Amino acid sequence: MSTLNRSIKLVSRPQGMPTYENFELVTNSLPTINEGELLIRTIYLSVDPYMRGRMNGVKTYVDPFQLNEVLIGGVVGEVVESKNNDFKTGEIVEGRLGWSDFSVSNGSNIRKIDPTLAPISTSLGVVGMPGLTAYFGLLDIGKAKEGETVVISGAAGAVGMVAGQIAKIKGCRVIGIAGSEEKVNYLSNQLGFDQTINYKTENVLDALKAACPSGVDIYFDNVGGEISDAVIKLINYKARIIVCGQISQYNNEQIETGPRIQGQLIQRSALMQGFIVSDYADRFGEGYRQLGKWVKEGRLQYRENVVDGLENAPDAFIGLFRGDNIGKQLVRVSEE
Amino acid sequence: MSTLNRSIKLVSRPQGMPTYENFELVTNSLPTINEGELLIRTIYLSVDPYMRGRMNGVKTYVDPFQLNEVLIGGVVGEVVESKNNDFKTGEIVEGRLGWSDFSVSNGSNIRKIDPTLAPISTSLGVVGMPGLTAYFGLLDIGKAKEGETVVISGAAGAVGMVAGQIAKIKGCRVIGIAGSEEKVNYLSNQLGFDQTINYKTENVLDALKAACPSGVDIYFDNVGGEISDAVIKLINYKARIIVCGQISQYNNEQIETGPRIQGQLIQRSALMQGFIVSDYADRFGEGYRQLGKWVKEGRLQYRENVVDGLENAPDAFIGLFRGDNIGKQLVRVSEE
Incomplete structure (x- = not known):
């Protein structure tokens, strides 16, 4: 496993359409985990239009992204190291994590995904x-x-x-x-x-x-x-x-x-x-079950637009505003 | 009782702020009633901002007023003649009726008002x-x-x-x-x-x-x-x-x-x-009861701005847009 961890930071706030200059790819050493934490290898990350609002320095329904911090978004990944009894190495999880090769979690901001039910990428899209x-x-x-x-x-x-x-x-x-x-x-x-x-x-x-x-x-x-x-x-x-x-x-x-x-x-x-x-956090279980059932029955189709490479996440994000994507826009950061 | 009946018609559609020229006072003979109908002497009529929308020739949630027809609005009045078994002479009724000294109804567009509960004018305002x-x-x-x-x-x-x-x-x-x-x-x-x-x-x-x-x-x-x-x-x-x-x-x-x-x-x-x-027509009973109760308990106060004379109804209506009124704007057409 790599001993390095690449991340994408927001280094300036977009004025109008975001540009590549608003983002910076940085490389740090792989983080170590403490008792109760786990290390997640990012497989897919999600780019979503709502993130544009967080790039302004204004408090809305969510806090703004801080400048010179790693961007946070939807991620699905694999547990590669765990000091948390609730999660085992090899399990697949989804949650709001950093735009990084690897992320540390204490388990509170992630949920487990069953990879036998549907492709794990759908946990960021049709069943996400x-x-x-x-x-x-x-x-x-x-x-x-x-x-x-x-x-x-x-x-x-x-x-x-x-x-x-x-x-x-x-x-x-x-x-x-x-x-x-x-x-x-x-x-x-x-x-x-x-x-x-x-x-x-x-x-x-x-x-x-x-x-x-x-x-x-x-x-x-x-x-x-x-x-x-x-x-x-x-x-x-x-x-x-x-x-x-x-x-x-x-x-x-x-x-x-x-x-x-x-x-x-x-x-x-x-x-x-x-x-x-x-607003519906207390009913997510109902939603996941129904969406998963419709997907399984073939009544709900999905389509993903996948680009490869963490370094291409800014372009994938900017592409949302160019209308590039049909369906869910994802970035594949590492192999499943 | 008069043998004449004055009415106010809409004779042109306002362009912007309504003017006196949009209205005309006409005099006709007192209408006669048929079996099942009753004759109502207008005591108060209500002028309301929503009527401005009906003065445009455009269908919205209610049909527009027709040109050269008598205007229709909220009226409270006394039954002065009845060939309808549900209504007796001397009873007080409220409903959507003409801007006239007298109106004919078949009983379907009016409700009875109990004048011992509250001043009858409140049936056009706080309990209306x-x-x-x-x-x-x-x-x-x-x-x-x-x-x-x-x-x-x-x-x-x-x-x-x-x-x-x-x-x-x-x-x-x-x-x-x-x-x-x-x-x-x-x-x-x-x-x-x-x-x-x-x-x-x-x-x-x-x-x-x-x-x-x-x-x-x-x-x-x-x-x-x-x-x-x-x-x-x-x-x-x-x-x-x-x-x-x-x-x-x-x-x-x-x-x-x-x-x-x-x-x-x-x-x-x-x-x-x-x-x-x-939209709430099926719950009006609940509303009337609760509003009446609050008024009786002194928890709900009301204020009326009353001008005298049917001929002054256009001015009272135009006054709504000048901000003349505090509380409910009424026109007293005849004595209680």
Whole structure:
């Protein structure tokens, strides 16, 4: 085993779109563990849009990343050394850990993954945080019911893809909005979305009017901005707008202005609810079980976009904002 | 009894602020009633901000007013003639009726009022539609809990005043925003609001920061616009924003732009819910009983601003947008 440990630190705060200069790859010696701790070899790490918010120096729902510290994100890895009775060498774990070859944990921030149930990478995606986000957003906030019309922005992303498939499982009519022909074709042909809209080549409002002749009952929003302006024009009485992400806004240096929406919410007795997945921490078990069951039954498909090498994590992260990925964006740091 | 019946019609759609030219007082002969109908002498009629929306020719949650038709609003009056077995001459009724000296009803759009319980005018205010709006908004959407901080815009209006007092009954800390010294003094001195802000003379954001050192748990919004921008900056985790009215926006000829709020809703896992009182039609009985009980116990005060004469109803309506009224704005059309 290597005696070195590479890590990626945030060395400056992005102004607008993140750049490579905001990140630095550093090499240190392998950390040693104390009684009660364990050492984890990173196999996959997850890059997620929400991390952009933590790169600003502002306290929001989570503390900001500190400058010159190792970035923290979703990681799945193998226990390679343990002085903790709850974890054995060779076990697979998932949790919020450093963007590093190896991480130390005391066991409180990780969960065990059974590698016989599904590929371990899915613990960062369809049966991980993005899957739970889709599950609780669509079902607990959205209360999706059979026959309803569901519009999803960022539909080819890790969360949107799961949300759309759960909506199909629940008998909804699902319209996905995404930003390339490859993405919308995948949603239509592979995942069974009823309609798709390529927002880069189509007029979103016109396309939505055509795709939603009975209006929009649920809007699962990962994107925000002008796409949301268009969807909100078409909401039905008692519509639910699930505000999950706003990737179109994360790199703005100032809050963008747009049409005020409160009047439309009144006219339609509509709900708009922001959330983050940890709001549902006490129900994660339920979520993992249901998502795992749907995956096993073949009712919930997933797709991953894997790049190799810890050193490529910054590019994979920046790629989220270029719209590079279809499905879950992962970085493979070492072999399974 | 008069053999004539005066009415107010909408003769043109307001562009921006309504003007007298949008209304016309017409005189017809007293209507006759058929079997199953009753004739009602209007005592009070209610002018309400939501009516502005119906004056545009656009279908929203209610159909628009038709041009050259008599306006329809809340009315309390006396049955002066009845060919309906459910109603007797001399009874007091409340319902959506014409802006007229007399109206005909078949009984389906009115309810009986017991004049021994409270002044009959309260059936249009604190124990009427505005009271119910405050009750269901604050308690069903807002889920107000003891110790929470509640901010109310349009706090000296018919709805805001009730919402603030219910919040006090529930043990909340209540901050009211209104537009004159007379209004804020009334809220502080008479209704026991904890803090008030005169948005015409104070910087709302600075005043809110001082008044809400622990942030805002519930925002009961009757006004919208820049006041809401300021309040939304200060919302807490799991805040509830009750979008009841947007009086600052009703006379706009185009939808105003403002800072996008979805990012703040995500950061705070906050809810924003639009509604209209009829969403709760199946629970009106509960609302009337509770509001009536609080009024009787002296825990819920009310204030009315009464102008005399049907011919003055347009001015009273326009006055809502000038901020003339403290509490419920009524027009007395005939004596009780």
